[in-house]
Amino acid sequence: MTSTGADRHLDAAIDASAAGGATASRHSGIAGRVPWWLRWGAGRYLDLWGVVATITLITSITNPPRGSGVESQVLAGVLLLALPWVRQRWWAWGLLTAVTAWGVFTYVLVDLDNHHFLHVYWLTALTVACLAKDPSWTLARAGRLMVGWLFLFATLWKLLTPDFADGSFFAYLFSVDRNLTRVPIALDWVDPDTTSENRIAVTAMRHDPQVEPHPVAVQVAPTMDRLSAPLAWLTIVLEGAVAATFLLPLRGAWTRWREASLFAFVLVTYPALPVLSFAALLIAMSLSATTMRRPRAEISHVMVILAVWGMSEGLRAFVG
């Protein structure tokens, strides 16, 4: 096996660090107590590529795209354990991409969510990046453009559909949807009994084969009535901001707006939605393209995922 350029640099840096640590240990006795292999392994998990790969693989294990079976989960688990050795091997990522893609694209395509497709695209990007002369630069470019384009399409859709911008969509979902009503219920903006009654009324009309389809009155709480249109526009502005900041060739401090807009979107949106894996993939893509300093970049991105996960679990525990 041959090392890629980036991995050779990392090896040299870790060796130098280990040597420095060994020297220091003679004086301080602290760094030297950490075995060299642990520092070597940790360095390969905790640098930027390692964190991106780890987030991606954990997502593949815990929430694989629909259609991809247990084999892609097992393979992702093996790759995660072997990450220090295979982190930039094109064949390792290629194998996971092939196994995942086979499952996804032989499944019923119209039963797949957009993040199932995105998962395969991202694994493909990791494979292609490993084949490039500069894997980190290639992955950064792929990650930035994927986030930018997908948010551009998402914004476009929300502008194309008239029932989103006028607040109808949110007014309905915040009165009926089991996941989305958790936040307004937790804030005491919506009565849980009312949302249950709404669900029963709507379900009876939609699913009772003996009932002729008919209009159903839905009780919308006054707060949600007022907020649904502003929330819709806030979503459009946030998604549009993510698209613009990731697609525009920003330089210097302006690139901070990428993380700022994406973090804001992820923290506002995903605690209520049952698609944490989508948030994790977006964070992995953002991290691959970040211009933030280390280790602040890795820590901030991981903290956002943990915050979303914590809020999501908290909402479930609090509201049910």
Next chain:
Amino acid sequence: MLVAASQVVLATTTDLTPWRGGGFGMFSTTDNHDQRFLRITAVTGAGEAVPVDARALFQPASPVREEFVRARARPTTGNLDALAAALAGADLVLEDGTAVPRGPEDTDAGETDAGETDTGETDPSSVAEALEPIEVVDLAVYRVWFERDTDTLVPELLVEHRAVP
């Protein structure tokens, strides 16, 4: 980009729900695959029109789940014909005047002596009645819109189709 752009064209020019098809239209409209619903009537050889419980067709164990999912998300003539053909080939039973796919408990009753009384006679009340062979399937796919002025969920007939499997 090609897939996402094609999905925009497909969803805006055909009956594909914006939520599906590899694009990024999720959470943009109430015309969602999950909000869509079907009314299906199976006409048997005896001329009896029996409503089919469409929701039961979506259950994981349903033998027509794939065809149902396709027909709901993208109700083309081909997809609706495929669903009708799958229904005609499926083992449907009658429950409260509605046709549903035969479940494991129905199968047990049909294949073992679970439906027999102590005397060995069949207890008609414990054995699900099989639906007679289907000659025609009438399918209607609805989507829903939420009217803000009246806070009312309004169903809209998207496609109506008669299939002869």
